[in-house]
Amino acid sequence: MNPIKGYLFDLDGTMYAGTAPIQAAVDFVNRLEATGFPYLFVTNNASMTPEQVADKLVSMGVHVTPEHVLTSAMATARYIEKMTPGATIYMIGEDGLRLALEERGFHVTEEAKADYVVVGLDRHITYEKLAKGALAIRSGARFISTNGDIAIPTERGFLPGNGALTSVLTVTTEKDPFFIGKPEPVMVDIALEMIGLTKEEVVMVGDNYHTDILFGINGGIRTLHVNSGVHGPAFIQEQEKLPTYMVESLDEWTHA
Ligand SMILES: [Mg+2]
Known part of the structure; x- marks a missing residue:
């Protein structure tokens, strides 16, 4: 070895x-x-920024900086950058995902028309967000999901994970996403x-x-x-x- x-x-x-x-x-x-x-x-986890992940670890006594963190949101941004630099992206997700995409120079649109639809855990998900995502995928956008986790452990018990949220778009568009996580x-x-x-x-x-x-x-x-x-x-x-x-x-x- x-x-x-x-x-x-x-x-x-x-x-x-x-x-x-x-x-x-x-x-x-x-x-x-x-x-x-x-x-x-x-x-x-695609909802946290590397800084937030590092802060959490530091609070637990790990002497770490954000350069030691790779989230599925960062990986998604790097992956799309390789495939289609400068792509327009419709996203369903939280700050960690938005910042990761914007940091790589992507235009994150509010329109239901984009080169990519990216889904990360979004705890403020709405019908309208899903509707736009579905319309964009039906119009030809590539469908990417940060991860397929069906449930996430929390203090309240297991709650719907990003894979569960992604499945709404999978079912309604009859298209399978490409998973990054x-x-x-x-x-x-x-x-x-x-x-x-x-x-x-x-x-x-x-x-x-x-x-x-x-x-x-x-x-x-x-x-x-x-x-x-x-x-x-x-x-x-x-x-x-x-x-x-x-x-x-x-x-x-x-x-x-
Ligand atoms: Mg684990």
């Missing part, structure tokens, strides 16, 4: 559980930060570009088999499962494709 030269980390269930930090992960990332070892947080492999390439490493050199660390571990497997990089979130070791062992490594917590993990 090649020596590890960088890490990609999931957030919820890996770095923290809701509002409580997972200390082993906090300590591990702080050790990486202290030695200048490359790493990136890779999150499906984990477990799709798009963000592997973007993450590697951002930290300047190759597939052989990085490891994806996460708690969720369906998103994090499959993201790594689909993207052709090594994976490290931590037992601090949704899936335990018994569930992992039942899967056909196993993560490369498994630990109880990052306290057990020493990297080369």
